Amino acid sequence: RHRWGSPPAPSQLPSLLRFNLFIEKIVQDHYATFNKEHIRDITDSLIGHCQERKTTGEDTHIQLSDQSIIAIVNDLFGAGFDTVTTALSWCLMYAALYPDIQKKIQDELDQTIGRERRPRLSDRGTLPYTEAFILEMFRHSSFLPFTIPHRTTKATALNGYYIPKDTCVFVNQWQVNHDEKLWQDPSAFKPERFLNAAGTEINRTESDKVLTFGLGRRRCIGESIGRWEVFLFLTTLLQQLEFSLAPGEAVDITPQYGLTMKYKKCERFQIKGRFLSNGSP
Numbered sequence: 001r002h003r004w005g006s007p008p009a010p011s012q013l014p015s016l017l018r019f020n021l022f023i024e025k026i027v028q029d030h031y032a033t034f035n036k037e038h039i040r041d042i043t044d045s046l047i048g049h050c051q052e053r054k055t056t057g058e059d060t061h062i063q064l065s066d067q068s069i070i071a072i073v074n075d076l077f078g079a080g081f082d083t084v085t086t087a088l089s090w091c092l093m094y095a096a097l098y099p100d101i102q103k104k105i106q107d108e109l110d111q112t113i114g115r116e117r118r119p120r121l122s123d124r125g126t127l128p129y130t131e132a133f134i135l136e137m138f139r140h141s142s143f144l145p146f147t148i149p150h151r152t153t154k155a156t157a158l159n160g161y162y163i164p165k166d167t168c169v170f171v172n173q174w175q176v177n178h179d180e181k182l183w184q185d186p187s188a189f190k191p192e193r194f195l196n197a198a199g200t201e202i203n204r205t206e207s208d209k210v211l212t213f214g215l216g217r218r219r220c221i222g223e224s225i226g227r228w229e230v231f232l233f234l235t236t237l238l239q240q241l242e243f244s245l246a247p248g249e250a251v252d253i254t255p256q257y258g259l260t261m262k263y264k265k266c267e268r269f270q271i272k273g274r275f276l277s278n279g280s281p
């Protein structure tokens with residue numbers, strides 16, 4: 001089965017097979033080294049859950065087969081890997097395109113965390129400009145333009161629209177994130193739009209309008225971990241490194257249509273260490 005529902009095109013099969021084998025091997029390695037006293041990650045936790053049910057003889061209907069464990073790990077990798085790496089690549093692109101904005105993030109990191117230690121998850125509430133930048137990256141790129149297609153299980157009405165049973169429904173997140181009725185100058189990249197006037201706090205009314213993780217019962221289950229990952233990787237990178245466009249590098253950030261949209265062209269960034277006295281990479 002293709003990651004998110006639709007059947008794979010024949011050209012995708014080899015990489016999908018490789019992906020499945022890759023996950024299968026991870027699960028096998030976990031089985032081989034499993035120790036219920038030392039749960040290392042979600043794969044261990046699923047195996048533990050499975051074995052516990054086997055030994056206690058609990059309701060076998062809910063028992064997970066080994067094959068389902070592979071499928072669940074597969075889904076989590078599939079849904080959680082490309083999304084977070086795509087978010088990070090857009091973060092770096094906006095940082096390189098807007099050096100002043102990148103500098104504001106780095107000033108905030110220098111003032112709040114300093115240079116002696118690496119950023120931690122617990123720093124997140126103390127870096128409003130960085131948080132505003134991440135929100136603006138999600139809004140402006142809208143790299144997941146649509147949510148997963150779902151099907152109505154019964155006829156319903158929404159905002160005065162009648163939707164028959166068995167209709168395919170999904171949300172156009174890109175439209176919401178660029179709606180001129182909701183946003184001032186939606187095509188501009190402005191992290192400040194999410195800050196209060198003093199620049200010290202996130203304006204929750206504005207941030208709640210950004211649509212990135214879907215809506216309702218089938219919204220993303222990895223939202224929280226996804227936001228934390230983007231925060232931690234981005235702050236760790238920008239604390240240490242400065243990203244810029246390489247001279248003569250052809251850059252085209254037109255999003256390429258797909259499940260997650262990547263920018264069209266940028267082969268490399270120029271990267272400098274921030275703490276090296278001669279500034280060399």
Ligand code: HEM
Nearest residue numbers: 079080083084147148212213214215218219220221222226
């Ligand atoms: C920046 C990161 C991420 C973004 C933007 C994102 C976005 C989304 C979106 C738009 C959906 C579809 C929601 C809908 O159809 O209404 C979704 C579903 C899902 N996401 Fe994420 N996601 C991210 C990270 C993750 C991570 C890290 C995981 C797992 C650890 C994950 C697991 C899932 C799963 C399992 C679903 C399907 C949920 C269901 O059908 O009930 N996602 N995600």
